[in-house]
Amino acid sequence: MTDRDTGRAAEIAANLAEVRARVDAACARAGRDPAGVRLLAVTKTFPAADAAALLDLGVRDLAENREQEAGPKTDEVAALRPGAAPRWHMVGSLQRNKARAVVRWAAEVQSVDSDRLAEALGRAAANAIAAGERTAPLDVLLQASIDGDPARGGCPLDGLPELAERVIRSSDLRLRGIMAVAPLGTEPRAAFARLADAAGRLRAEFPSAVELSCGMSNDLEDAIEYGSTCVRVGTALLGGRGLASP
Numbered sequence: 001m002t003d004r005d006t007g008r009a010a011e012i013a014a015n016l017a018e019v020r021a022r023v024d025a026a027c028a029r030a031g032r033d034p035a036g037v038r039l040l041a042v043t044k045t046f047p048a049a050d051a052a053a054l055l056d057l058g059v060r061d062l063a064e065n066r067e068q069e070a071g072p073k074t075d076e077v078a079a080l081r082p083g084a085a086p087r088w089h090m091v092g093s094l095q096r097n098k099a100r101a102v103v104r105w106a107a108e109v110q111s112v113d114s115d116r117l118a119e120a121l122g123r124a125a126a127n128a129i130a131a132g133e134r135t136a137p138l139d140v141l142l143q144a145s146i147d148g149d150p151a152r153g154g155c156p157l158d159g160l161p162e163l164a165e166r167v168i169r170s171s172d173l174r175l176r177g178i179m180a181v182a183p184l185g186t187e188p189r190a191a192f193a194r195l196a197d198a199a200g201r202l203r204a205e206f207p208s209a210v211e212l213s214c215g216m217s218n219d220l221e222d223a224i225e226y227g228s229t230c231v232r233v234g235t236a237l238l239g240g241r242g243l244a245s246p
């Protein structure tokens with residue numbers, strides 16, 4: 001390793017300690033066990049070497065938001081850390097024509113927001129399993145739109161049961177829960193409260209839907225208070241992404 005690599009790895013280690021401390025403190029305030037909150041490191045726009053550094057620090061759950069970037073990066077990380085077996089998550093909006101590519105690397109897709117995407121992923125997962133490109137069914141979270149604004153992606157809260165029905169019809173998809181981003185310009189706690197309510201209702205009808213993925217660098221404490229089981233953290237672990245990034 002060069003000095004620069006060592007410095008970067010130390011910086012990521014310090015950031016990780018800080019994020020874990022924030023998660024632990026939020027869990028303590030909420031009376032929750034920190035083991036019930038997964039930390040997903042969002043590596044979008046950052047190099048494979050940063051993902052490798054996270055794996056060295058024991059972070060196994062990594063996330064990307066664009067297939068075009070993630071496809072090559074996941075291969076690079078596999079080459080850098082052959083034994084590490086990361087679990088990659090797709091958290092960004094996904095075109096149906098990218099389903100085939102995504103199921104090659106993703107253990108889980110958190111951004112399923114339409115019947116047609118669910119169908120495309122089910123078909124793609126079945127084909128990938130038949131071709132020996134993957135062994136397990138694809139874990140799926142339904143992306144919920146808390147404010148129902150269709151422009152920003154996500155399924156309106158009252159459409160979630162119907163979409164869940166579509167997902168469980170495919171034996172190559174495994175319904176795991178829901179994911180959401182707090183809408184811009186609204187108070188995150190009010191948004192998370194509505195989301196938690198919808199998650200509770202979905203879970204009552206679909207017992208496998210135990211995951212609630214919400215909370216990012218800026219609002220993970222509020223999300224944990226409202227029951228998040230999975231926080232997705234980019235900036236607080238790896239730094240700012242600048243203007244070019246989504």
Ligand SMILES: *Cc1c(COP(=O)(O)O)cnc(C)c1O
Binds near residue numbers: 233234246
């Ligand atoms: C980029 C991204 C994140 C991480 O956001 P930060 O504010 O950098 O922590 C979380 N979820 C999704 C869907 C993202 O695209």
